[in-house]
Amino acid sequence: MTTSTTARRLRGFSGAGYDKGRGVLTQAAWFAVLNLVFMKWWFPPRLRPPLLRAFGAHVGQRVLIRHRVRVQWPWKLTIGDDVWVGEDAWLINLEPISIAADVCVSQGAVLCTGSHQRRSPTFEFDNAPISVEEGAWVAARAVVLRGVTVGKGAVVGAGVVAHRDVPPGAVYTTGGAG
Template sequence: MTAPPAERRLRGFTGAGYDKQRGLLAQAAWFAALNVLFVKWWFPARWRPALLRAFGARVGERVLIRHRVRVHWPWKLTVGDDVWIGEGAWLVNLEPVTIEHDVCVSQEAVLCTGSHLRTSPTFEYDNAPIRLERGSWVAARALVLRGVTVGAGAVVGAGAVAHRDLPPGAVHTAGGSR
């Protein structure tokens, strides 16, 4: 038997437990830099890691970030060496996102650390960090949800949704895991 759906009372939402870790001025400055510079096709790819670092991200060497990539909070982002982040990828990092060395996040992939408690009438946050281990690949239009670790060398295939941890070397496609 299924429990009845929670009666939503969104007016009572408090956002309890979510720490942006920076004040309103830093948030506004990042959103301006993101939308005026970072996402633009004409902003040089080699400058994107430096801009992220200026806002508190830890970014390794030889990192390639294409245009239209969106990063919610750079100060909650750690990127290793030799990482590629494809055009239009979206890092919704309300909580920390760690991308280890030699990882590829392909075009329009989404890493989303945020969610809500479905049983909470006020729909409070249920956020958790994401970790992409060394050599993993999140393919085009794939989605990695909050709290997931993609193991070393594992693949989240194009269009797949990773809602639980993938062990090292696993391949998870839209049709399931192998």
């Protein structure tokens, strides 16, 4: 275990270098639509891709997005054809998330482009994009962290935290690569 002697002074946090990509009215409109319509069980899955497109996302054909899926900023999201996103998935895209064709992001999975500089006394952002390549699978409750590329056909197994790139075809499970 490594100890840190950095004294936190969160009051000084500036958020320097983070651009939300749209103005406050668009952000507010998206949060209203997300929470009042997009995530609801009664909102038809076939209407979720067009709604994301209306807010600037690039979404391919035959994309299935289940209910309770959260997307931070649609305008920073690209999804290819024939993608499935399962219930309770969370796409925290402070930076771009790119999901290629034939990808499955399973129930409760989290793709998080945001982090903080742990040695910064004001805990400034340390964000980076995420890319999930063609045919990959991010299984139930798996987490993909900022800056990671999940390679073509790779699997991030249930409950696994991918904190560095996953090579094409690799299978990461809670027991390690397999």
